[in-house]
Amino acid sequence: MRKQLFSAFFFLFCSISSAQTPTPAPSGPTNITAVLEKAGQFTTFIKLMKATQEADQINTQLNNSNQGLTVFAPPDNAFTNLKAGTLNSLTDQEKVQLVQFHILPTFIPMSQFQTVSNPLRTQAGNSANGEFPLNVTTSGNQVNVTTGVNTASVANTIYTDGQLAVYQVDQVLLPLDLFGAPAAPAPAPSKPEKVIPAKAPATTSDDTPADASAATATAVSFGVALIAAMSIKL
Ligand SMILES: *[C@@H]1O[C@H](CO)[C@@H](O)[C@H](O)[C@H]1NC(C)=O
Ligand SMILES: *[C@@H]1O[C@H](CO)[C@@H](O)[C@H](O)[C@H]1NC(C)=O
Ligand SMILES: *[C@@H]1O[C@H](CO)[C@@H](O)[C@H](O)[C@H]1NC(C)=O
Ligand SMILES: *[C@@H]1O[C@H](CO)[C@@H](O)[C@H](O)[C@H]1NC(C)=O
Numbered sequence: 001m002r003k004q005l006f007s008a009f010f011f012l013f014c015s016i017s018s019a020q021t022p023t024p025a026p027s028g029p030t031n032i033t034a035v036l037e038k039a040g041q042f043t044t045f046i047k048l049m050k051a052t053q054e055a056d057q058i059n060t061q062l063n064n065s066n067q068g069l070t071v072f073a074p075p076d077n078a079f080t081n082l083k084a085g086t087l088n089s090l091t092d093q094e095k096v097q098l099v100q101f102h103i104l105p106t107f108i109p110m111s112q113f114q115t116v117s118n119p120l121r122t123q124a125g126n127s128a129n130g131e132f133p134l135n136v137t138t139s140g141n142q143v144n145v146t147t148g149v150n151t152a153s154v155a156n157t158i159y160t161d162g163q164l165a166v167y168q169v170d171q172v173l174l175p176l177d178l179f180g181a182p183a184a185p186a187p188a189p190s191k192p193e194k195v196i197p198a199k200a201p202a203t204t205s206d207d208t209p210a211d212a213s214a215a216t217a218t219a220v221s222f223g224v225a226l227i228a229a230m231s232i233k234l
Contacts, residue, residue, distance in 0.1 A: 029059060029062050029063035030059070030062045030161065030163065030164050031059055032049070032055055032058045032059060032062070032071065032164070032166070033046055033049070033050070033055045033059075035158065035159045035164070035166055036049075036073060036158070036166070039073075039158045039159070039166075039168075041075040041076050041077075042073055042074075042075055042076065043076055044074075044076050044079040045073055045074055045075075045076075045079070045102075048087075048095060048098070048099050049099055051095065052092075052095050052096045052099050053096075054096065054099045054100065054103070058071070058103065062163060062164055066163070067105060067106050067107065068106055068107025068162070068163040068164060068165070069103060069104065069105065069106070069107060069163075069164050069165075070103070070104040070106065070107060070108045070164075070165045070166075070167070071102060071103050071104075071164070071165070071166045071167070072102045072103075072104075072145060072152070072154070072167055072169045072173060073102065073158060073166055073167065073168055073169065074102070074152070074168075074169050074170075074171060074172045074173070075168060075170075078152075078169070078170060078171050078172050079172060081171070081172075082172055086172075090178065094178055097124045097125075097132070097175065097177070097178060098124075098172075098175065098178065100122060100123035100124035100125075100132075101122050101123070101124040101132055101134065101147075101173055101175045102122070102169075102173055103122060103123040104120055104121065104122055104123070104134075105121060105122075105123055107162065107163055107164065107165055108165060109160065109165060110143070110154075110157060110160075110165075110167075113136050113138050113143045113154075114138045116136055118133075118135040118136060119133035119134055119135050120133075120134045120135065120136060121134075122134050124175060124177075125177070131177065132175050132176070132177050133147075133148060133176065134146070134147055134173065134175075135147075135148075142154075143167075145169060145173060147173050147174055147175055147176060148176035148180065149174040149175070149176055149179045149180060150171055150173070150174050151171075152169040152170055152171035152172075152173055153169065153170050153171075154167045154168070154169055155167075155168040155169065155170050156168050
């Protein structure tokens with residue numbers, strides 16, 4: 001009887017302590033998809049990140065670089081608020097740029113936004129060369145992100161671990177480079193689009209300049225080299 005009671009208590013104790021033990025953090029590097037899935041309401045952004053291979057690239061970068069990353073994540077309603085057809089009007093390469101525009105190549109804690117110098121560099125291109133500029137303005141606790149096309153407000157911090165910061169923004173950040181000219185059609189291609197081979201050679205002039213120039217502009221960080229390498233793969 002005593003033994004049974006003890007067993008019962010022992011069992012109870014074990015159940016309680018195992019219930020209280022937090023599930024161990026998944027081993028290995030941070031997974032941006034898992035972070036956004038857990039936060040909920042980011043299905044469109046996750047889809048875009050997967051379709052453009054950016055999710056994998058971010059995870060690789062988080063595993064390999066110690067500079068960290070900052071992600072501005074628009075929730076699903078920010079995408080539904082876009083003018084109809086906005087995403088569909090973009091080429092695959094432009095979708096990559098749109099996603100990359102939401103990612104800064106350094107970890108920026110909320111408190112640092114007050115002191116960052118504009119324009120901020122994004123993964124989409126080197127703002128120092130006038131590519132894909134992104135500005136942050138702050139007032140008190142409020143942080144706004146301005147693209148030259150629209151202004152989004154940082155709603156809250158979804159995730160931060162000292163290496164990766166993910167902030168929810170209330171609008172999709174529309175880069176000037178893609179949405180700047182009011183409804184200006186892209187320059188007509190010299191050949192009809194259908195004839196262009198799906199696998200454009202990596203030497204195509206419009207495939208590399210952003211990263212190539214970024215790489216020569218400053219000391220090449222490993223991250224930049226990685227981006228360049230992966231862009232060429234696209
Ligand atoms: C990241 O998380 C997503 C969603 O939980 C999962 O499907 C994917 O396999 C994970 N990737 C890695 C590299 O663990
Ligand atoms: C993370 O980096 C380490 C060391 O470079 C490597 O061995 C490991 O396979 C990487 N893990 C993932 C999930 O990429
Ligand atoms: C941020 O944007 C909102 C809405 O556009 C505006 O009302 C507010 O004044 C802005 N705040 C800052 C700090 O720029
Ligand atoms: C961003 O900031 C830079 C430097 O202050 C400024 O020259 C530029 O006009 C700003 N762009 C936008 C869209 O606010």
